[in-house]
Amino acid sequence: MKDLAGKTAVVTGAASGIGLGIATALAQAGVKVMMCDIEEGALAKAVEGLRQTNADVEGVRADVSLKSELQAAADAAVARYGKIHILVNNAGVTGGGGYGVWTDASWNWTIGVNLMAVIWGVEIFGPLMESHGEGGQIVNTASIAGLISGNGGPYNVTKYGVVALSEGLRVELAPRGIGVSVLCPGFIRTQIIDSTRNLPERFSGVTPASPASGDPVEALKAIRERIAGGIDPLYVGELVREGVENDWAYIFTDNEFEPFIEARFAGIRQGFDQIRGREPRR
Numbered sequence: 001m002k003d004l005a006g007k008t009a010v011v012t013g014a015a016s017g018i019g020l021g022i023a024t025a026l027a028q029a030g031v032k033v034m035m036c037d038i039e040e041g042a043l044a045k046a047v048e049g050l051r052q053t054n055a056d057v058e059g060v061r062a063d064v065s066l067k068s069e070l071q072a073a074a075d076a077a078v079a080r081y082g083k084i085h086i087l088v089n090n091a092g093v094t095g096g097g098g099y100g101v102w103t104d105a106s107w108n109w110t111i112g113v114n115l116m117a118v119i120w121g122v123e124i125f126g127p128l129m130e131s132h133g134e135g136g137q138i139v140n141t142a143s144i145a146g147l148i149s150g151n152g153g154p155y156n157v158t159k160y161g162v163v164a165l166s167e168g169l170r171v172e173l174a175p176r177g178i179g180v181s182v183l184c185p186g187f188i189r190t191q192i193i194d195s196t197r198n199l200p201e202r203f204s205g206v207t208p209a210s211p212a213s214g215d216p217v218e219a220l221k222a223i224r225e226r227i228a229g230g231i232d233p234l235y236v237g238e239l240v241r242e243g244v245e246n247d248w249a250y251i252f253t254d255n256e257f258e259p260f261i262e263a264r265f266a267g268i269r270q271g272f273d274q275i276r277g278r279e280p281r282r
């Protein structure tokens, strides 16, 4: 989608962090943006801040882990802007730790926000994008944790799901004029580590995100520090804008984790090597 000026985007999780960075970068290119978020105060502030730069933006409050609220946000976007060209399924939470501290609440919350909302976003906005025939782009925010997994916690599982969904949809939707990109950020300077600030009441009982091994308190402190010193969310937004303009399949933010992904590929290759030359029994 080369000419972004005048197009319309819906960005979820747009009140802060990466979502706000994406909304800002798109607005700077002349895109009209419907900003969707669960956090009402932060959303109002974000909308107001962007309007002061003469951006054409609107805010809609929705808990994207409820399909009816996401549908209502889509209705509001259509009522305000008409045609929708870009969908950024970005809202996400770090809910729950790995083996030993699982709870149903952690799984349900994380799957609801990080995965089901992305699926519903495609289901709701895909036909809207197809209907105007001007083409569209879907960007789904996964994570580097969608390509390498350090534990069996809900976060990584949902992010792998978002990568799988995006890779598959990219093939399915291309003939319909819709490009699909998956954003896989490394450490970005946001409030992600304090995700429980937006925990809906119905998911009470989530366990804190915890790492695979070692002292969980120290490890969490280390992750918090990496995020505090992480990449500027607006820089990520600018990369996403470039990804939309050029229909990038994968949008990475940096090369820090590339060797770890190479190591995963090597492990997969080893699995194939172990059975190479055998004749499977049928």
Ligand SMILES: NC(=O)c1ccc[n+]([C@@H]2O[C@H](COP(=O)([O-])OP(=O)(O)OC[C@H]3O[C@@H](n4cnc5c(N)ncnc54)[C@H](O)[C@@H]3O)[C@@H](O)[C@H]2O)c1
Residues within 6 Å of the ligand: 012, 013, 014, 015, 016, 017, 018, 019, 036, 037, 038, 039, 042, 062, 063, 064, 065, 090, 091, 092, 093, 094, 113, 141, 142, 143, 144, 184, 185, 186, 187, 188, 189, 190, 191, 192, 193, 194, 195, 198, 227, 230
């Ligand atoms: N920060 C990082 O280092 C990092 C790395 C990889 C991936 N990500 C992903 O980036 C995305 C954005 O996260 P962030 O880092 O900007 O964190 P953030 O907490 O700063 O922003 C997330 C936004 O999503 C909103 N949100 C949370 N639950 C919601 C719900 N149920 N309905 C609607 N909105 C909801 C929050 O209010 C917030 O504005 C997430 O999908 C996250 O998993 C972040």
